[in-house]
Amino acid sequence: MKTPQAQYPSPLGRMQGERVDLDAVKQRGWQDQHILVVSDDDERLDVLERAVVRKIGNRLYGGPAKTGRHD
Template identity: 50%
Template sequence: MDIPTPRYRCPLARLQPEPMDVEAVKRQGWREQRLLVVGLDDERLHWTERELIRRIGERLYGPRDGAREARHG
């Protein structure tokens, strides 16, 4: 008679964090605290919006470390 081997359930499994909905956290931060978290590579933004955000970030926090200024024209 074949008796299936019971699987050992590790007691540490319950300590694993639940996956987070990052977009929901961003939305909640905006609605409750007026914090805006946006990546410059977010495809939902138009080029001019991304450029504006980049300029604001550089004005407030300085240019990225190791980033070269790319000028068009």
């Protein structure tokens, strides 16, 4: 048995947010406000750049949290 197609979009569709292009947000943040958001495991960075990002992050915010877990 086939169900008929809805003639109107669901009103719940308005409740869903739109997808955000995170790289575009990061790019605008850098261009407009000189805010840099980068992960130390970003594949676009080479080994030296990753080390610099880690060093800056550790200096500004401290090293990795010690959780007491043994990985």
